[in-house]
Amino acid sequence: MWPNTILIISLILVMDCYSKTISQNSGHDFWDETEPFGQSTAVAADLRLPKSVQPSFYRLKLKADLEKSKFTGDIYITIKANEKVKEIILHSKGLIIDKNATLTEQIYENVQTIQSSKVKRQVNESSIESTSQNTTNNDVTEFPMLNSTLESEPATISPVNTQVIHSNVRNIKIISITESTGDRLVLALASALVPDIDYTLKLSFEGNISNSLTGFYKSTYKDSNNEIREMGVTQFEPTSARAAFPCFDEPAFKAKFEISIAHPQNMSVLSNMKISTEESVPGEPNWQWTHFERSVDMSTYLVAYVLCDFKYLETSYTARDNITKTIRVWTQPAFISKANYALNITPKLLAFYEDVFGVPYALDKIDLIAIPDFSSGAMENWGLVTFRETTLLFDEKEGVPGEKRGVAIDVAHELAHQWFGNLVTMKWWTDLWLNEGFATYVEYIGVNHIEPEWNMFVTLTRDKMTLLRSDSLKNTSPVSRKVIDASEISQKFDEISYTKGANLIRMLNNTISEELFLKGLAIYLDTWKYRNAEENDLWKAMSQATRSTDSLKDVSIVSFMNSWTRQAGYPVVNVKRDYATGNVVFEQRLFCSSPSPYTNMEKQIWQIPISYTTTDVPHEQWSLTPKLWLKERSVTEKLNLKSDHAIYVNVGAIGYYLVNYDQKNWELLSQALKSGAIDDPITKAQLIDDSFNLAKTNRLEYSYALGLTSCVVNGEDSKIVWEMLLDNMSFLKHNLKSTSGYLYFQDYMRLLLAKQLEKLNYGLSKPADDNEALLVENLLLWECMVEGPRCLHWAKAEFRKWMEQTDVNDNPIPSYLRSLVYNVAIKYGGREEFEFLWNIFQNSTDPTVKTLIISNLPSTREASLITFLLEKSLTDIPKQYAALAWSTDVPASTRLAQNFLINNFDRVYQVFTNLDSFTFPNILNMVFGFISDTDELDKLKRFALQHKEKLLPMSQTLQKIVDSANLRITWIRKYSLGINEWFKNYMQEHTQQNTTTVEPEWTQNITISISDSNTTASSR
């Protein structure tokens, strides 16, 4: 799955490895600073399914009635016991289970299936027990069962009969079916199942096609005649397959699926596998059965089906196994032209992944479909990948570089899952990171292959640097952390699993070499295909690959990687040189942004591969390969370094750690940076970023970090340098906003931006390429954020031009700058601008337009308009846009949103938790994520305690917000005065001569002329 990046705010985490139950009453009525929120509650009961009964095959027959929002179904599950048990426990959630369930010992005789036939097996007479004893059961729902014989399949679907049951079947009496905690359905049997014999459990069930965004749900869209069209969609990960049919809904219970769906004839039906046959439904004119081929062994969360009236574009590619495989991209008919980009890159990515992994794509077809109402970014269902419309569709004419990149990334991610996740699956959600970290790492490799000029590894490095900030919070959690209860699973879909996982894998790759890494991957995939693995299975495969390499024979991949995946946070490596002797001490310590980290975390030791170079070595000769290992608290190495040149550690920023140096070395680095001796963008970005992280936690003086930022004052072309610099400045901006020195900060930022903006013609010329377009957008955004008069004037004028068009569809604003322009127009405008955009939001059917507008409307400063938006998010705003209405401006508007949430908690909670388990935590992040004073923090703590039971499943989000608030509050007290002074002094020293010259003349005549055909790079 790919989280919706728009909604995910980049502060993450937290973590306890302990579980909690929602119903626990802790007895605490105060916020306990000594342990994470919710941890004091008792450990949850183990609600996992017993392993004594295993499914191997599901025959699912479903009738889907969209009009009535109902479905009915029959499921035949082939199960086997591995010990004598008198109970079958599986999952079911919100389904009505018919009482005529049957359990039959399976006797195969000439059983015809679509793909294979089975051989007759002798019936084990002793396995049949007959009993009529009663059991007592205290649970609520109980259906006494009659001993019934298994009926043969209805004649209506005879062409695909897969279970021709012999007439001499033996039934096991089911005494009761009981709903139990944890969505469990408990079937008590009159006699025990005998090990190693196949039984068929038949259950009939019905349920509602839901209005949420999980399970089997309804999505709608307006067609070209403005009529509402309905469709049926599934989203099962992590635990919603059980809401669509009874099943063993844990990833390790892999089985084959054969699915048939009855539906109105005028709809298309898609599922994981190809269609095998279609036939009419007797007695129901205009209805038909669509039967799908039998699947490979797969986990329940990957099952999918969709009913729609969409169109598709088709292509194909010849796979490694020489089979030509069909690729279709589906969308509502009006958007079909936007499906081209995804259609173009999918075969390239599949073929590339096959080459890299050495394993062919496992199925015969793949469908990619854009769903109008969708919760996350995309979902990797095997053979039927579902996407949010904005993550699959790209408008070559109007689309902007960021959107195209988003589509490439999401498609590359979900296709990578077809191997990592689908073919080899994690055993349990504890190892979710294996799925997500790998898919994330591979997504960068994939996009880098199809769009090399985007420099995706620079982006990966940037994402790592951004994550290092939240991974230093006190309550961060390890990549691999125990999940006991299903309610904890959704918290694992965070940046730790995705981005940290990806960067740890990258560090491994860099340490052992690409060649051995790919060899290890191929071993892993081949060994574990169609099965479930744990992280150490992967490390063992890597060890197999590296075994015969001399330089690696002393490295235990298992203990190296466990030190990174099983310990929370990361280290800072302190490098201290003795300039007289040439000795260098490398020492590791936990890097935590809190002054009082947990003692057990302070004791952590990582196995750190260390690469280094010196500033007298030309950049072309820098090596990324680690030269030494730091596996203890510290090591001393005698290195022959020239004392007037700096040592630079963690070359290329590939290692997942920060580096601090002695003062003299920092000065040498700073000189090298300013003199241009260091001109590698990643190194520049890394030094700036490391120095800010160190300064923030009192490990380095702020003057070093701030001093480094001035290296861009004469212009800087690199996107990553600006991104890291501005990211760090953003932390300062939020914190200084309410201080008197904020004006100096604004002046300093305008000065930093001036030269580069001038160089880029203030963003008024057409960008040279996608990278430049993204840089221009970022710089202009900042120019407006620090209230540069030129930018504000320009943005307001652009918006006014649009408002004056006779047809609002003629939007004259360059598409890649629209977000920025809307934001400024709304922030500095009033009701008129707001209503103009609100009306377009309501009338547009284009998800890109809607997303852009709803993301910017909350920047209004009018209290009444904020309240209007928040109210509408609970009623009128379509599901997947509703949360975006909460992304209000900090701090004034977020305070309004906080009070709205507190005063309307029950309504807000209900609306958003009914959608899925991800949206409400996002709302909390948006509303409380930027707390910078104790009053607000106390307000949050009171709120959290008041609603503790409901908020426990998002305990990590809350704890992370509190950590981040504590960091800000302490920071403001400690640093704001000194930093304001630094900006003031800098400006006094540097601006007399050039403040007036850097501000360009505003010329009304300048217009941005970008012809439509040139706004985006053509696809390659």
Ligand SMILES: [Zn+2]
């Ligand atoms: Zn994913």
